Amino acid sequence: xxxxxxxxxxYFQVHxxxxxxxxxxxxxxxxxxxxxxxxxxEILERAAERCYRPATAMLERLLEAHPRFAAAFSLxxxxxxxxxxxxxxxxxxxxxxxxxxxxxxLGETSHHSLAFLASPEEFAAQVARHRDLVGRLLGxxxxxxxxxxxxxxxxxxxxxxxxxxxxxxxxxxxxxLGDRSPAHLYRAATPGGLPLLVRHFRLSDDxxxxxxxxxxxxxxxxxxKYDRWLSGVRGDIVGLFMDFETFGEHQRPETGIFEFxxxxxxxxxxxxxxxxxxxxxxIEALEPADTVSAPRLVSWADxxxxxxxxxxxxxxxxxxxxxxxxxxxxxxxxxxxxxxxFRRLTSSDHFYYxxxxxxxxxxxxxYFSPFDSPYDAYITFMHVVSDLERRLPRPARLRRPADExxxxxxxxx
Amino acid sequence: xxxxxxxxxFPPYVSGGLGVACEGLVRGLLELETEVALVLPRPVGASRVxxxxxxxxxxxxxxxxxxxxxRLRVRRIATALRPYASEFLDEEGRHxxxxxxxxxxxxxxxxxxxxxxxxxxAARRLxxxxxxxxxxxxxxxxxxxxxxxxxASGKPLxxxxxxxxxxxxxxxxxxxxxxxxRLALGAADRVVAVSAYTADLVAREYGVAPDRLRxxxxxxxxxxxxxxxxAAESDPVVLFAGRxxxxxxxxxxxxxxxxxxxxxxxxxxxVAGSGDQAPAMIARVAERGLxxxxxxxxxxxxxxxxxLYARADVYxxxxxxxxxxxxxxxxxxQGTPVIVSKGAGVSEVVRNVLRVEFGDVEDLASKILxxxxxxxxxxxxxxxxxxxxxxxxxxxAAARCVAVYRELVGE
Numbered sequence: 024x025x026x027x028x029x030x031x032x033x034y035f036q037v038h039x040x041x042x043x044x045x046x047x048x049x050x051x052x053x054x055x056x057x058x059x060x061x062x063x064x065e066i067l068e069r070a071a072e073r074c075y076r077p078a079t080a081m082l083e084r085l086l087e088a089h090p091r092f093a094a095a096f097s098l099x100x101x102x103x104x105x106x107x108x109x110x111x112x113x114x115x116x117x118x119x120x121x122x123x124x125x126x127x128x129l130g131e132t133s134h135h136s137l138a139f140l141a142s143p144e145e146f147a148a149q150v151a152r153h154r155d156l157v158g159r160l161l162g163x164x165x166x167x168x169x170x171x172x173x174x175x176x177x178x179x180x181x182x183x184x185x186x187x188x189x190x191x192x193x194x195x196x197x198x199x200l201g202d203r204s205p206a207h208l209y210r211a212a213t214p215g216g217l218p219l220l221v222r223h224f225r226l227s228d229d230x231x232x233x234x235x236x237x238x239x240x241x242x243x244x245x246x247x248k249y250d251r252w253l254s255g256v257r258g259d260i261v262g263l264f265m266d267f268e269t270f271g272e273h274q275r276p277e278t279g280i281f282e283f284x285x286x287x288x289x290x291x292x293x294x295x296x297x298x299x300x301x302x303x304x305x306i307e308a309l310e311p312a313d314t315v316s317a318p319r320l321v322s323w324a325d326x327x328x329x330x331x332x333x334x335x336x337x338x339x340x341x342x343x344x345x346x347x348x349x350x351x352x353x354x355x356x357x358x359x360x361x362x363x364x365f366r367r368l369t370s371s372d373h374f375y376y377x378x379x380x381x382x383x384x385x386x387x388x389x390y391f392s393p394f395d396s397p398y399d400a401y402i403t404f405m406h407v408v409s410d411l412e413r414r415l416p417r418p419a420r421l422r423r424p425a426d427e428x429x430x431x432x433x434x435x436x
Numbered sequence: 437x438x439x440x441x442x443x444x445x446f447p448p449y450v451s452g453g454l455g456v457a458c459e460g461l462v463r464g465l466l467e468l469e470t471e472v473a474l475v476l477p478r479p480v481g482a483s484r485v486x487x488x489x490x491x492x493x494x495x496x497x498x499x500x501x502x503x504x505x506x507r508l509r510v511r512r513i514a515t516a517l518r519p520y521a522s523e524f525l526d527e528e529g530r531h532x533x534x535x536x537x538x539x540x541x542x543x544x545x546x547x548x549x550x551x552x553x554x555x556x557x558a559a560r561r562l563x564x565x566x567x568x569x570x571x572x573x574x575x576x577x578x579x580x581x582x583x584x585x586x587x588a589s590g591k592p593l594x595x596x597x598x599x600x601x602x603x604x605x606x607x608x609x610x611x612x613x614x615x616x617x618r619l620a621l622g623a624a625d626r627v628v629a630v631s632a633y634t635a636d637l638v639a640r641e642y643g644v645a646p647d648r649l650r651x652x653x654x655x656x657x658x659x660x661x662x663x664x665x666x667a668a669e670s671d672p673v674v675l676f677a678g679r680x681x682x683x684x685x686x687x688x689x690x691x692x693x694x695x696x697x698x699x700x701x702x703x704x705x706x707v708a709g710s711g712d713q714a715p716a717m718i719a720r721v722a723e724r725g726l727x728x729x730x731x732x733x734x735x736x737x738x739x740x741x742x743x744l745y746a747r748a749d750v751y752x753x754x755x756x757x758x759x760x761x762x763x764x765x766x767x768x769x770q771g772t773p774v775i776v777s778k779g780a781g782v783s784e785v786v787r788n789v790l791r792v793e794f795g796d797v798e799d800l801a802s803k804i805l806x807x808x809x810x811x812x813x814x815x816x817x818x819x820x821x822x823x824x825x826x827x828x829x830x831x832x833a834a835a836r837c838v839a840v841y842r843e844l845v846g847e
Contacts, residue, residue, distance in 0.1 A: 047802035341812040398790055401813060402806040
């Protein structure tokens with residue numbers, strides 16, 4: 024009567040951006056330090072204290088005690104660098120997790136960026152940069168890719184395939200799968216049929232968002248109840264993808280999140296079957312159920328599950344456009360300082376803070392934003408971009424073909 | 437439900453937000469089929485609002501009920517006032533208050549305290565004569581009238597706080613007015629504040645307990661917008677409008693303007709309004725060498741002001757303390773981006789505004805310049821602000837007042 028236990032694929036996202044400092048009109052042309060070093064350090068240290076240290080310790084215990092436990096992480100390049108600078112012990116913990124051979128590190132862009140939406144060249148460059156960072160700081164080579172905030176489309180999958188990855192992640196939502204179940208491995212609509220692992224969004228969000236919500240009809244969520252829900256799923260695999268900060272930061276320790284997770288893992292490990300698979304192992308073990316085509320962009324953010332969290336209003340579009348208009352000039356400058364400032368500005372977070380959505384989505388955006396309003400986020404970003412532009416060498420004058428100007432009145436001075 | 441309401445100003449005779457708010461609320465109440473008898477301090481003509489009874493607290497001259505109310509007589513009211521009247525009036529004031537037959541000026545002239553007392557005395561007469569279920573009085577000018585009406589009728593009293601002396605005078609000189617506010621707010625059955633900001637202030641400074649304190653935000657009703665001026669000239673306009681008093685932060689406007697003017701030689705600054713700080717503001721503008729960039733219009737009638745909101749590229753309300761800031765809603769209604777001081781009550785009901793820490797002149801100047809520099813920002817603030825303002829209505833505000841009445845009358 025007991026249904027076969029489906030393997031669970033756990034993937035935790037770890038990311039911290041370089042948030043901007045207060046920067047106004049009068050700073051343009053005068054101040055070139057854009058980032059709030061003190062604030063960013065404080066936030067990282069708080070996250071390390073509340074989440075990274077206790078949560079990695081919990082996973083280390085589980086890995087040590089249970090040879091069948093496995094999980095995956097994606098750490099953005101920006102958080103890797105912040106950890107290396109401000110909390111090297113946490114980086115060391117991640118390295119130890121990786122050394123067990125049962126924790127996989129995924130590929131992404133170095134700056135948790137929106138580069139894919141703006142420039143294929145910058146996207147590829149940031150993916151390569153991230154691969155180097157993960158190799159250097161974690162001693163691993165990413166084989167499976169997850170794009171910023173699970174932003175995904177056929178084009179993204181094709182780009183990832185071309186970069187040599189073995190698989191890609193996406194959110195298993197209706198806009199992507201239609202009425203197909205998220206509990207399967209799929210194939211992307213790419214020339215090589217890149218394996219596509221999808222998130223079981225309901226069961227993931229039960230933990231990530233709803234765990235401590237007392238207004239939720241299923242509160243409190245117990246390991247037994249959660250296990251029962253998992254047993255009810257038909258298919259091949261359940262992808263539980265969530266922010267690592269779920270543990271201790273978004274869900275505070277007093278909610279019981281740590282005890283819940285540990286007990287639930289041990290319950291699964293006490294049974295026969297395959298309890299956990301890393302993304303690479305899942306791709307190897309399972310047959311894709313179908314080919315999934317995604318002509319339009321999907322993501323795991325907001326209720327719309329599209330890119331409207333970062334490109335939903337004119338402010339966000341203007342900001343991304345103005346930034347990437349500088350891309351070639353930044354590259355031409357040959358300056359690593361300018362290039363790094365540019366890359367840090369490509370982080371999705373800056374655009375997320377500019378969202379003007381109302382209601383529930385708006386509250387989530389405000390929870391993460393260091394700004395008083397989306398308008399302040401936009402204003403700050405735009406002044407920084409103005410300053411960055413001023414620091415760039417003048418663009419080489421465009422040569423005007425002679426025949427195009429012939430016969431026209433001279434341009435006004 | 438019948439409300440005996442005490443106001444001080446009412447359109448078309450208004451000098452500030454109090455009269456506008458009062459009219460909005462009265463119209464909202466009437467829409468909800470609540471009966472309102474509005475008492476004003478000066479002789480009134482026919483009400484221009486249908487179904488609204490307007491009563492004057494001024495001595496009556498007309499043929500109407502000459503028998504019952506020939507004149508206001510101070511003596512007859514003095515009993516109730518005595519316990520605290522002596523605190524408010526100097527010898528001369530008491531003498532003047534004793535002399536009957538003086539019209540209440542109803543403007544903010546030098547005789548204001550005496551007028552306030554006379555208004556309160558008249559209130560008692562009206563309260564004895566008029567049938568009603570609840571008393572609703574707006575701001576300190578009418579608070580004593582509210583107390584008198586309650587003493588005469590035993591009906592519950594709601595005091596509506598649009599501003600306190602702490603907003604008007606900052607941290608100094610809270611003499612007479614603050615004393616009236618403390619006394620009345622301490623005695624009222626319910627206190628309605630125009631914002632959470634003001635509710636906090638009233639709780640903190642006057643010790644009003646939360647169980648008697650309610651917030652009813654001001655609103656604005658949809659209306660045909662005034663036609664825009666034809667844009668004969670296109671220089672960006674930064675607008676300051678309202679009473680030019682310390683509370684409204686005129687100095688900070690000028691200081692920010694100096695920085696903006698430095699950065700953008702094309703920007704002009706328009707100041708619409710009058711007030712005791714107008715001469716100082718003009719002097720400061722001259723000192724800063726900004727005279728050619730500034731235009732002082734003086735007091736403008738509402739229709740003209742509306743056109744000015746529509747013409748402006750950004751409206752700035754840099755108040756030191758702003759219980760609400762109705763003018764921000766008026767500017768948003770015209771689609772003009774608004775910058776307000778953080779904490780201003782209005783930002784509790786609209787999100788599509790820019791906010792600055794009071795006194796942060798550089799941030800204010802930067803935000804003005806940002807609105808002028810980034811068209812997508814200006815468009816987003818304009819469209820977002822308009823949409824938000826469309827969702828507000830005085831009827832909703834009035835419904836919240838009715839809910840407060842019901843707590844007291846228990847229908």
